[in-house]
Amino acid sequence: MKKLNTRIPNTRIQRQKRLTILDAALEVFSKNGFRGSTIDQIANQAGISKPNILYYYSSKQEIHKELIERLMEKWLTPLEALSEGGDPISEIRLYIKRKLEMARDFPRQSRLFNNEILQGAPHIIDLLDGELKNLVDKKAKIISKWMKEGRLAKVDPYHLIFSIWATTQHYADFDVQVCAVLGKEKAINKRFERAQKHLDLLFVRALRVK
Amino acid sequence: MKKLNTRIPNTRIQRQKRLTILDAALEVFSKNGFRGSTIDQIANQAGISKPNILYYYSSKQEIHKELIERLMEKWLTPLEALSEGGDPISEIRLYIKRKLEMARDFPRQSRLFNNEILQGAPHIIDLLDGELKNLVDKKAKIISKWMKEGRLAKVDPYHLIFSIWATTQHYADFDVQVCAVLGKEKAINKRFERAQKHLDLLFVRALRVK
DNA sequence: TTAATTTTTGACCATTTGGAAAAATATTAA
DNA sequence: TTAATATTTTTCCAAATGGTCAAAAATTAA
Structure with missing residues (x-):
């Protein structure tokens, strides 16, 4: 329940998870735009729960930011x-x-x-x-x-x-x-x-x- | 308090008002996209209240539809x-x-x-x-x-x-x-x-x- | 094995937002 | 003028949404 505070993923598992989330977010953001997209949609697309997304990224903004970068x-x-x-x-x-x-x-x-x-x-x-x-x-x-x-x-x-x-x-x-x-x-x-x-x-x- | 149900504006005033709303909506929609825009923003931009917008257009969708048409x-x-x-x-x-x-x-x-x-x-x-x-x-x-x-x-x-x-x-x-x-x-x-x-x-x- | 740690989720909360209802105001018709 | 009608706004509600929290589950370390 402690939040991940490292920017760089450590384990292979974590890196993989983040990639899954980013890919799902790309799918959703590219279709609906930032404001038109919900964390729920991203979670759905990624096949994990919403809080789990927020475990890897602290906010919707942060996901978007990394995607754009x-x-x-x-x-x-x-x-x-x-x-x-x-x-x-x-x-x-x-x-x-x-x-x-x-x-x-x-x-x-x-x-x-x-x-x-x-x-x-x-x-x-x-x-x-x-x-x-x-x-x-x-x-x-x-x-x-x-x-x-x-x-x-x-x-x-x-x-x-x-x-x-x-x-x-x-x-x-x-x-x-x-x-x-x-x-x-x-x-x-x-x-x-x-x-x-x-x-x-x-x-x-x-x-x-x- | 009765809702306007006519599609075609009757008086010059009504037509003018609708145009004002459409212009405000165009401003907002074109900047934020449909889902990223709120009726409040449109109301603000148009300088009238939100319910007044909904008096002339029955929904956000309807404004957008007319704009697109x-x-x-x-x-x-x-x-x-x-x-x-x-x-x-x-x-x-x-x-x-x-x-x-x-x-x-x-x-x-x-x-x-x-x-x-x-x-x-x-x-x-x-x-x-x-x-x-x-x-x-x-x-x-x-x-x-x-x-x-x-x-x-x-x-x-x-x-x-x-x-x-x-x-x-x-x-x-x-x-x-x-x-x-x-x-x-x-x-x-x-x-x-x-x-x-x-x-x-x-x-x-x-x-x-x- | 057990204890510690990490990951995941269900329940929850505060805010935003689309929209309804009705009262208040302005306008027009008589 | 008064009555009827049209317009505008204040108030409110229910659903959606971003995000929190603590507990459960899984994993790792001992």
């Missing part, structure tokens, strides 16, 4: 991988591909992020202003350089990145709408395959130097 | 305007422009819509499967025709539409992130002006026949 790490990886060394077009294509794969493989995280931004990003505004801005500034500089060297058609590098974010995340966040418009027949793999081809074509056409 | 009407207008008669490139450019203007002028509606979709579109799934799909099918056909006639470079028309939706709505829904990345300095008009130029360039490059 883990998310951001994963979220920035693809852009971090964009490197000056490679071929510009290939680098951008790869970035788009990676981003779209994340939308396909981690739609819940994508929606969680979308939700957080919609609410005004209360928990990560510092991260956006700091780490994210820095990263984008750095990569925008690389892209600008490529353009100046004539290896990439000129567009605003910041808005280019926005466009890539928007188009790829759309397939996770607006999945319901995409499915409705395309009709039921399209399987998820087929859908993302087409999206992949489309976005590749779209951006390559816009960025290839003629 | 009004939204959808407005939301489909730009795509409806895309007409076979005009010059393909001009038509697409105009559509993008209109869509972006909506993101600029009606960001709350955009976020409300985003929220609704994120939750799985419980209130408008029928509309998406029906009216929206029909409309998109129709316009996709026009776009396809243009492509076959060689007046537009070939891309998947459905995914093209998705890309336009995604990129334009991004500036409303992810405004916090956009502002963070661009830094505080950019005024809203400047921001949208650049976005406008960028998207115009991006899609024209991708769609113009070489």
Whole structure:
């Protein structure tokens, strides 16, 4: 009955339990948003009792916080991988591909992020202003350089990145709408395959130097 | 103390009051989502008491429903305007422009819509499967025709539409992130002006026949 | 084995929230 | 004016929800 006060899980069992809770919470939060989710729902989803959840996390907020923190790490990886060394077009294509794969493989995280931004990003505004801005500034500089060297058609590098974010995340966040418009027949793999081809074509056409 | 049961407001006063409530509700819902919003918040925002809200709308649901209904009407207008008669490139450019203007002028509606979709579109799934799909099918056909006639470079028309939706709505829904990345300095008009130029360039490059 | 410790849960509490009832106030019709 | 009607608010309630507590159960240490 003593509360866990360690931040870092000790035993394998504890770590496992926390992961179970986080996964359940991701499921629930991504579907209903923070305020729309209840600890009961999370407990239900995780298959354990509500007080047991509060044994591992001291509040609903804390679960959400850890979820968001883990998310951001994963979220920035693809852009971090964009490197000056490679071929510009290939680098951008790869970035788009990676981003779209994340939308396909981690739609819940994508929606969680979308939700957080919609609410005004209360928990990560510092991260956006700091780490994210820095990263984008750095990569925008690389892209600008490529353009100046004539290896990439000129567009605003910041808005280019926005466009890539928007188009790829759309397939996770607006999945319901995409499915409705395309009709039921399209399987998820087929859908993302087409999206992949489309976005590749779209951006390559816009960025290839003629 | 008798409840209003008419759907259509009668007097000018009533209509005005309902509009006030709807506007307040839009403000609150778009910020916190349906479950995250309380009637009290709406009442506060509208500057009237909670029961007075329930005098004009019988439940929180009903307010939300009317909001969504009004939204959808407005939301489909730009795509409806895309007409076979005009010059393909001009038509697409105009559509993008209109869509972006909506993101600029009606960001709350955009976020409300985003929220609704994120939750799985419980209130408008029928509309998406029906009216929206029909409309998109129709316009996709026009776009396809243009492509076959060689007046537009070939891309998947459905995914093209998705890309336009995604990129334009991004500036409303992810405004916090956009502002963070661009830094505080950019005024809203400047921001949208650049976005406008960028998207115009991006899609024209991708769609113009070489 | 028994004692100590950790984990889990049932019962409970305080607050919030959607909504109802009815009284009070304002407005309109006579 | 007065009576009828429409509007607004004060008061209240029942359900939902975040979180506590102590006891039960399981696990580990001796």
